[in-house]
Amino acid sequence: xxxxxxxxxxxxxxxxxxxxxxxxxxxxxxxxxxxxxxxxxxxxxxxxxxxxxxxxxxxxxxxxxxxxxxxxxxxxxxxxxxxxxxxxxxxxxxxxxxxxxxxxxxxxxxxxxxxxxxxxxxxxxxxxxxxxxxxxxxxxxxxxxxxxxxxxxxxxxxxxxxxxxxxxxxxxxxxxxxxxxxxxxxxxxxxxxxxxxxxxxxxxxxxxxxxxxxxxxxxxxxxxxxxxxxxxxxxxxxxxxxxxxxxxxxxxxxxxxxxxxxxxxxxxxxxxxxxxxxxxxxxxxxxxxxxxxxxxxxxxxxxxxxxxxxxxxxxxxxxxxxxxxxxxxxxxxxxxxxxxxxxxxxxxxxxxxxxxxxxxxxxxxxxxxxxxxxxxxxxxxxxxxxxxxxxxxxxxxxxxxxxxxxxxxxxxxxxxxxxxxxxxxxxxxxxxxxxxxxxxxxxxxxxxxxxxxxxxxxxxxxxxxxxxxxx
Amino acid sequence: xxxxxxxxxxxxxxxxxxxxxxxxxxxxxxxxxxxxxxxxxxxxxxxxxxxxxxxxxxxxxxxxxxxxxxxxxxxxxxxxxxxxxxxxxxxxxxxxxxxxxxxxxxxxxxxxxxxxxxxxxxxxxxxxxxxxxxxxxxxxxxxxxxxxxxxxxxxxxxxxxxxxxxxxxxxxxxxxxxxxxxxxxxxxxxxxxxxxxxxxxxxxxxxxxxxxxxxxxxxxxxxxxxxxxxxxxxxxxxxxxxxxxxxxxxxxxxxxxxxxxxxxxxxxxxxxxxxxxxxxxxxxxxxxxxxxxxxxxxxxxxxxxxxxxxxxxxxxxxxxxxxxxxxxxxxxxxxxxxxxxxxxxxxxxxxxxxxxxxxxxxxxxxxxxxxxxxxxxxxxxxxxxxxxxxxxxxxxxxxxxxxxxxxxxxxxxxxxxxxxxxxxxxxxxxxxxxxxxxxxxxxx
Numbered sequence: 047x048x049x050x051x052x053x054x055x056x057x058x059x060x061x062x063x064x065x066x067x068x069x070x071x072x073x074x075x076x077x078x079x080x081x082x083x084x085x086x087x088x089x090x091x092x093x094x095x096x097x098x099x100x101x102x103x104x105x106x107x108x109x110x111x112x113x114x115x116x117x118x119x120x121x122x123x124x125x126x127x128x129x130x131x132x133x134x135x136x137x138x139x140x141x142x143x144x145x146x147x148x149x150x151x152x153x154x155x156x157x158x159x160x161x162x163x164x165x166x167x168x169x170x171x172x173x174x175x176x177x178x179x180x181x182x183x184x185x186x187x188x189x190x191x192x193x194x195x196x197x198x199x200x201x202x203x204x205x206x207x208x209x210x211x212x213x214x215x216x217x218x219x220x221x222x223x224x225x226x227x228x229x230x231x232x233x234x235x236x237x238x239x240x241x242x243x244x245x246x247x248x249x250x251x252x253x254x255x256x257x258x259x260x261x262x263x264x265x266x267x268x269x270x271x272x273x274x275x276x277x278x279x280x281x282x283x284x285x286x287x288x289x290x291x292x293x294x295x296x297x298x299x300x301x302x303x304x305x306x307x308x309x310x311x312x313x314x315x316x317x318x319x320x321x322x323x324x325x326x327x328x329x330x331x332x333x334x335x336x337x338x339x340x341x342x343x344x345x346x347x348x349x350x351x352x353x354x355x356x357x358x359x360x361x362x363x364x365x366x367x368x369x370x371x372x373x374x375x376x377x378x379x380x381x382x383x384x385x386x387x388x389x390x391x392x393x394x395x396x397x398x399x400x401x402x403x404x405x406x407x408x409x410x411x412x413x414x415x416x417x418x419x420x421x422x423x424x425x426x427x428x429x430x431x432x433x434x435x436x437x438x439x440x441x442x443x444x445x446x447x448x449x450x451x452x453x454x455x456x457x458x459x460x461x462x463x464x465x466x467x468x469x470x471x472x473x474x475x476x477x478x479x480x481x482x483x484x485x486x487x488x489x490x491x492x493x494x495x496x497x498x499x500x501x502x503x504x505x506x507x508x509x510x511x512x513x514x515x516x517x
Numbered sequence: 518x519x520x521x522x523x524x525x526x527x528x529x530x531x532x533x534x535x536x537x538x539x540x541x542x543x544x545x546x547x548x549x550x551x552x553x554x555x556x557x558x559x560x561x562x563x564x565x566x567x568x569x570x571x572x573x574x575x576x577x578x579x580x581x582x583x584x585x586x587x588x589x590x591x592x593x594x595x596x597x598x599x600x601x602x603x604x605x606x607x608x609x610x611x612x613x614x615x616x617x618x619x620x621x622x623x624x625x626x627x628x629x630x631x632x633x634x635x636x637x638x639x640x641x642x643x644x645x646x647x648x649x650x651x652x653x654x655x656x657x658x659x660x661x662x663x664x665x666x667x668x669x670x671x672x673x674x675x676x677x678x679x680x681x682x683x684x685x686x687x688x689x690x691x692x693x694x695x696x697x698x699x700x701x702x703x704x705x706x707x708x709x710x711x712x713x714x715x716x717x718x719x720x721x722x723x724x725x726x727x728x729x730x731x732x733x734x735x736x737x738x739x740x741x742x743x744x745x746x747x748x749x750x751x752x753x754x755x756x757x758x759x760x761x762x763x764x765x766x767x768x769x770x771x772x773x774x775x776x777x778x779x780x781x782x783x784x785x786x787x788x789x790x791x792x793x794x795x796x797x798x799x800x801x802x803x804x805x806x807x808x809x810x811x812x813x814x815x816x817x818x819x820x821x822x823x824x825x826x827x828x829x830x831x832x833x834x835x836x837x838x839x840x841x842x843x844x845x846x847x848x849x850x851x852x853x854x855x856x857x858x859x860x861x862x863x864x865x866x867x868x869x870x871x872x873x874x875x876x877x878x879x880x881x882x883x884x885x886x887x888x889x890x891x892x893x894x895x896x897x898x899x900x901x902x903x904x905x906x907x908x909x910x911x912x913x914x915x916x917x918x919x920x921x922x923x924x925x926x927x928x929x930x931x932x933x934x935x936x937x938x939x940x941x942x943x944x945x946x947x948x949x950x951x952x953x954x955x956x957x958x959x960x961x
Contacts, residue, residue, distance in 0.1 A: 256736030
């Protein structure tokens with residue numbers, strides 16, 4: 047995780063080249079190609095990088111990171127200071143905030159939005175699990191979170207179940223974006239672009255960060271073969287893909303896409319042996335077949351393995367045949383699965399590969415209907431405590447994530463390493479590698495930079511007027 | 518015969534004085550002794566501006582007499598004269614500095630071989646041989662003393678001098694007298710304050726920006742500032758997204774509000790710039806850091822945009838000629854406007870957002886001082902002479918940061934205008950640069 051943080055920092059420092067004598071220009075449509083089409087626009091339910099990128103363009107969070115990775119106020123007026131040793135935070139909204147439908151944003155809207163994030167349909171409820179009373183909302187016993195107290199039109203106090211100094215980072219994570227449900231049941235956000243049609247968005251003039259430079263935004267998914275010519279022909283302005291897309295300038299996201307193998311307990315006495323065998327797979331070899339920028343991942347927290355004994359010191363029984371399941375939308379997973387198949391065959395285990403539609407994969411995982419699964423998780427925050435909790439949520443659900451977060455909050459590096467190691471053991475999880483994405487912008491696109499979670503800040507991107515460059 | 522030859526070669530524009538001609542002859546004799554006829558690129562600079570052009574003339578004549586073809590480097594060619602000499606495929610580059618020390622005329626020169634060398638063709642910047650220093654002196658006679666004392670703006674080349682740093686990012690600059698008979702002052706607008714400086718960049722006064730209920734955040738912070746006759750105050754400013762702009766007066770170490778005006782709407786009430794042809798008023802587009810295409814010589818609450826064109830900023834000439842104002846569009850095209858706001862010359866493309874109008878050479882027509890509109894880690898200052906085909910007459914070496922604002926005024930106190938430019942540095946601070954074409958190039 048330290049390595050991830052370092053890489054994230056490097057990625058943050060790369061973008062946003064200075065522009066001599068140049069100020070951003072308003073106007074034009076920004077056309078962005080994502081690795082896949084965004085399918086989920088509800089921040090509480092988004093699950094892929096494409097969903098996150100769409101949320102970054104359309105939603106606003108209470109806090110956010112600037113282009114150097116420093117936390118700064120978003121919808122809030124100032125950064126909240128921890129009170130009571132980090133057990134509570136007093137939040138004050140900036141004046142004059144509005145949702146994209148023109149309705150003012152009040153403290154009660156924030157409370158309702160966080161309660162919505164904590165609710166049963168949310169897959170990111172773990173982000174609220176440190177707030178007192180969030181469990182009751184998750185389990186449907188309460189509508190609002192008891193630990194969130196509205197003090198005035200613009201002020202609220204959040205009380206936590208335990209001290210958590212990184213809690214503001216949870217408020218900066220994209221799933222914590224502030225939304226409201228209008229009378230028609232539609233979700234309304236407060237980000238730079240508001241919905242204007244099928245994956246098209248219009249500039250929101252009253253956005254808290256200021257009106258975006260582009261008048262409109264179009265998001266679409268594109269594979270490698272479609273992205274490169276679209277960028278070259280100026281049919282697209284930005285293309286985000288795992289592989290290198292020729293043309294224009296390039297940025298690279300932090301490698302926040304973790305790929306893990308999870309072994310199901312249904313393998314019985316051979317589960318542990320399978321876990322050990324998977325752990326012995328050469329990760330460096332795996333990443334050779336991944337076209338995205340990738341780094342081997344020997345543990346969730348790299349330091350955690352150094353102190354422990356190597357797994358598999360004692361021979362354990364292995365199954366003769368297993369099925370390796372993975373979602374069908376990732377070439378990297380397919381390549382890794384094929385490599386694992388070969389590796390396990392050498393140890394006498396026949397591996398059948400099986401893809402599952404990406405939208406059904408999480409449900410299949412939750413039901414335990416698999417032998418071994420390759421699970422991709424795009425971290426919404428590189429903060430170690432939150433990253434561990436997200437991994438726990440993806441593999442073990444809300445309660446496990448809540449326990450992990452409670453243990454990780456305030457833990458020092460050694461304690462975090464232990465926690466990471468025990469999480470791997472409990473979940474029978476084998477971290478394999480982490481991947482990033484490459485962001486290509488055609489010539490004439492300026493101001494683009496990447497947030498800590500790898501999503502592009504499209505509100506700051508702007509387009510040169512055609513034919514205006516010259517001596 | 519000599520005069521006839523000089524006239525034929527076009528060197529008789531400036532008469533060489535006796536002592537100057539002797540010193541030039543002496544220097545050339547030492548410099549090109551043994552050199553067969555070739556091409557010499559010549560660049561002359563000097564601390565006494567009046568001597569530069571006559572020295573060019575005298576040296577050119579002396580070189581011609583010794584069978585050398587002379588290429589005189591001027592204007593933008595002086596930004597990197599050695600490279601220019603190579604580009605012109607000159608055999609030698611002679612760089613000469615003329616100065617008057619007491620009553621002694623001194624020419625100091627450096628002779629640099631620049632002829633193309635077969636063995637060095639892969640490293641074209643390498644000198645094929647070492648340079649040689651030469652000098653010559655002569656007691657200054659009457660004409661030389663007279664020419665040295667005559668200030669001739671526009672000779673030599675402009676110089677760019679760092680004035681000082683401001684600890685925050687400057688969004689707009691204005692320069693001028695903030696009261697009757699008072700010296701030139703600088704006004705800088707930042708995201709939080711209005712600052713008043715003297716020409717040495719010493720802070721005299723500051724005033725926080727007022728906060729109003731209708732204030733909106735703008736993604737691209739921007740401001741305008743003007744010094745002139747503005748509704749009783751001499752200073753006017755507005756900041757994009759702020760609901761209120763102010764007219765101020767400077768009193769001792771205080772900036773005091775004379776009037777405020779609601780500036781959130783789309784009416785021509787915001788002071789954009791002020792110059793010899795009067796102030797200009799306009800409006801920021803709501804929620805944006807750009808101006809609407811509304812330009813009015815007086816506040817006009819009923820004003821409407823003339824087109825959908827958006828502007829980054831407007832400049833006014835303190836001493837207008839045919840050009841009195843300039844407006845930079847968001848397509849980085851600069852439109853030059855006369856006193857009645859009519860377009861007077863063809864638009865100039867690729868002008869950066871830090872720009873100003875200033876009559877740097879004292880010829881009665883303001884030059885355009887412009888930053889670069891090319892993205893990159895550094896900026897450049899260019900001086901353009903307006904015309905049917907605007908001509909670049911100076912381009913500076915790279916300047917750190919991004920030049921974001923500029924203004925014209927006589928900061929050196931010699932009666933000739935200069936330009937001041939604000940470069941935003943990556944650290945979040947701002948460096949002020951003085952661009953002057955004066956003989957001495959120092960702020961007095």
